[in-house]
Amino acid sequence: MKVTDLSSAVDELLHTPAPGQQAPRSHGESYWNWLQSQPDQTIEKARQDADLLFRRVGITFNVYGDEAGAERLIPFDLIPRIIPGEEWQQLERGLRQRLRALNAFIQDIYSEQRILAQRIIPADLILGNSQYRAVMKGIKMPFDVWAHIGGVDIVRAGAGEFYVLEDNLRVPSGVSYMIEDRKVMMRLFPELFARNSVAPVEHYPDLLLQHLRSVAPQGIDDPTVVVLTPGVYNSAYFEHAYLAQQMGVELVEGQDLFVQEDRVFAKTTRGPRRIDVIYRRIDDDFIDPEVFRADSVLGVPGLMRAIFEGRVTLCNAVGTGIADDKSVYPYVPDMIRYYLGEEPVLANVPTYLCRRPDELSYVLAHLDELVVKETHGAGGFGMLIGPKASKAQIEEFRARIIASPQTYIAQPTLALSTCPTFVEEGIASRHVDLRPFVLSGKEISMVPGGLTRVALKKGSLVVNSSQGGGTKDTWVLYHA
Numbered sequence: 001m002k003v004t005d006l007s008s009a010v011d012e013l014l015h016t017p018a019p020g021q022q023a024p025r026s027h028g029e030s031y032w033n034w035l036q037s038q039p040d041q042t043i044e045k046a047r048q049d050a051d052l053l054f055r056r057v058g059i060t061f062n063v064y065g066d067e068a069g070a071e072r073l074i075p076f077d078l079i080p081r082i083i084p085g086e087e088w089q090q091l092e093r094g095l096r097q098r099l100r101a102l103n104a105f106i107q108d109i110y111s112e113q114r115i116l117a118q119r120i121i122p123a124d125l126i127l128g129n130s131q132y133r134a135v136m137k138g139i140k141m142p143f144d145v146w147a148h149i150g151g152v153d154i155v156r157a158g159a160g161e162f163y164v165l166e167d168n169l170r171v172p173s174g175v176s177y178m179i180e181d182r183k184v185m186m187r188l189f190p191e192l193f194a195r196n197s198v199a200p201v202e203h204y205p206d207l208l209l210q211h212l213r214s215v216a217p218q219g220i221d222d223p224t225v226v227v228l229t230p231g232v233y234n235s236a237y238f239e240h241a242y243l244a245q246q247m248g249v250e251l252v253e254g255q256d257l258f259v260q261e262d263r264v265f266a267k268t269t270r271g272p273r274r275i276d277v278i279y280r281r282i283d284d285d286f287i288d289p290e291v292f293r294a295d296s297v298l299g300v301p302g303l304m305r306a307i308f309e310g311r312v313t314l315c316n317a318v319g320t321g322i323a324d325d326k327s328v329y330p331y332v333p334d335m336i337r338y339y340l341g342e343e344p345v346l347a348n349v350p351t352y353l354c355r356r357p358d359e360l361s362y363v364l365a366h367l368d369e370l371v372v373k374e375t376h377g378a379g380g381f382g383m384l385i386g387p388k389a390s391k392a393q394i395e396e397f398r399a400r401i402i403a404s405p406q407t408y409i410a411q412p413t414l415a416l417s418t419c420p421t422f423v424e425e426g427i428a429s430r431h432v433d434l435r436p437f438v439l440s441g442k443e444i445s446m447v448p449g450g451l452t453r454v455a456l457k458k459g460s461l462v463v464n465s466s467q468g469g470g471t472k473d474t475w476v477l478y479h480a
Helices: 026-037 040-057 085-109 123-127 175-188 190-195 204-214 237-247 303-308 320-324 329-340 357-365 391-403
Strands: 060-062 071-073 076-083 149-157 161-168 225-228 250-252 257-260 263-266 273-275 277-280 313-315 370-374 383-385 408-412 418-423 426-435 437-440 451-455 469-476
Touching: 026 076, 026 190, 040 071, 040 076, 040 175, 076 085, 076 175, 076 418, 076 426, 076 451, 085 149, 085 161, 085 320, 085 329, 085 437, 161 320, 161 329, 175 190, 175 204, 175 237, 175 451, 175 469, 204 225, 204 237, 204 277, 204 437, 225 237, 237 250, 257 303, 263 303, 303 313, 357 391, 357 408, 383 391, 418 451
Parallel strands: 076 469, 225 250, 225 277, 277 313
Antiparallel strands: 060 071, 149 161, 149 426, 149 437, 257 263, 263 273, 370 383, 370 408, 418 426, 426 451, 451 469
16 A cells, blocks of 8 residues: 655654654554555445445535535545544543533623633623623523533644644534444444454434433423424534434424423424423524524524523523634633633643734734634634745735734644545545544533544645545544
8 A cells, every 4th residue: 555745743643763664653553554454456445335335324515615505425534543542531531621611611601700700811802702692691501511512623733742722612513424434434344343442432322312311401301302403505414414313303493493481392293392402503693583683594483581491401502602712712721720720631722812912913923824713713714824825815814814803813833643544646644633522411421532534635734524624533442
């Protein structure tokens, strides 16, 4: 198997024992030796079979800005990202800590606002933020959990240390790819799972349903759960339908629900059915036209009244977006210290807030070295990667930042870790990140691993599927 273009960044599977040599790391040795023994035609046949399997399941996504509006198969790479068991233990510890602190923060800013009163976080950054939902002030959530499903983006950089790149707490997506990537790998290469102690992920839907049921309103012994989708034209609609089917619950749109006497009901052929927990995949602004956007036809009129009365639990809660705003992200280590009295297990990427005049000056003087992001940006859009940008792109971004500095942050350009990946010329290194999914309810839990996203374009640091990225199966080994 031809191996080319191996990066100078830390590689997840290979290392360089001597100049010009490549060898598998100890935790990946069994897999790598197996891969090298496979005939090229066997691997190529498996790649074709994988595409066919994904097409049959219907795993597609929409590319934003694609005029054709066509759904596409998300690219899948057969070479897994392999994580030793002890590394995962550290990641899991840090992720649990982070979600505990983030939920404590959200609860605080919608109640006592102690962290603001003590000036650990600037009050204007929170109270003047478009993601702060004042209507939620004073609302009590079961177990004080607001972010029930968190997707935390992790990167490895530098000498190999992990960093949290961002927290996704509104409607994090991608878990369906994690599950189906594993199913396809197990179907194509069952012998690999017989010889490697790979932790399972297929039970995620059962775990998700368990957590959703655990946060039902008080006094509900057998809660009814639904998944609320904006509809078939949403880019993640496949995932909405997939998770509903896997959990064995109804997939509903706003028009399928109504509110009566501050309770939520679903319309069924047998009459109204009370709904207790809603796993929503709709943004705050569209959730209830009586409170937010009056022109929304996606949400449920009166839903917020039911939430205020404690008659239904919305997962994730309205208002969680304040904790995944990129301008709030730099303060998460302070949240961990403040609410938990602990030092962060996982480090943040050093971040410059353009709302601060001194940091703005630095950013403007070093745009060709930095990654600049919109504080509300997502999907790899609204970004400038300075070292790879043209002079014209840099100057265009400079003007944007000067016009609205509070809406931008900047970070150093990290040499993200790589993983061997199948490309046209053979196997080459491509940059990867990892999105583990953390479930918070009565307890905090997660399946080992997550969604590994890979930047398929040579040299690209953007892993998002909407920007040409793909996915890999993520193996967490029981034994390193």
